[in-house]
Amino acid sequence: MTRPSPPEVLAETARLAYHLHWPLDTILDLEHRDRRLFLAEADALAGLLGDEDVAAEEPLAEDDAAWAYEG
Numbered sequence: 001m002t003r004p005s006p007p008e009v010l011a012e013t014a015r016l017a018y019h020l021h022w023p024l025d026t027i028l029d030l031e032h033r034d035r036r037l038f039l040a041e042a043d044a045l046a047g048l049l050g051d052e053d054v055a056a057e058e059p060l061a062e063d064d065a066a067w068a069y070e071g
Contacts, residue, residue, distance in 0.1 A: 004032060
């Protein structure tokens with residue numbers, strides 16, 4: 001996988017901050033794959049992607065998102 005370009009990271013960061021109201025440090029600390037997964041979910045919730053686009057995204061494995069629910 002190649003690294004995202006600075007404009008791409010900026011666009012992704014802005015979308016996550018807009019949709020999820022997360023601080024910059026939190027967003028930038030995400031791994032690239034995790035940031036993309038959260039973007040897909042945020043876009044789907046916002047109605048920006050059609051059902052076929054959401055289905056095309058790589059599904060979350062149980063252990064991929066388990067950390068989000070641990071408390």
